[in-house]
Amino acid sequence: MKTYMDRHQFYAFKEQLLNSLKPIKNDFNFILGIENGGRLLSEYLALHLNKPYHTIRISFYDKDDQRLFFPIVRGKDKIDVIKKKVLGKFLWVDDIIDSGSTLQWFINETELQKGKDFSVVSLHWCEENSPDLKPEFFVEKKNKLDWIVYPWETNESAV
Secondary structure (H helix, E strand, C coil): CEEECCHHHHHHHHHHHHHHHHHHHHHCCEEEEEECHHHHHHHHHHHHHCCCEEEEEEEEECCCCCEEEEEEEECHHHHHHHHCCCCCCEEEEEEEECCCHHHHHHHHHHCCCECCCEEEEEEEECCCCCHHHCCCEEEEECCCCCEEECHHHCCCCCC
């Protein structure tokens, strides 16, 4: 089933995540937003938690929304710096952890440990597809057969 998230629901979800993160804001040094879906969320969290943020793009889909075997990556230089752990612990922020392929690719590429080197934050998580990649912070579980359309994927403004 296709579900559309409107900007009001997105705002409510952002607030819920922000309130969950406030008590641990001193436990991480920066926020890493995964484009496209994690960019708006990471900017918002960084602003309200007073943390620096970076964005990278790891996409398993081409411009025609065809699934790729290897991801398109933008920000490889940032990934190389993060891998060296010189920036400290961080929050990985994405809109959804569904198949988990983006997060798993990052873990394999960097050899960083989820829960130790970074924590995962997302709006939605699909337990059926990625049971071993449960975000430390998320708002709602997603059913395996559901497809969520976020405000930035439509003409509706997400701001």
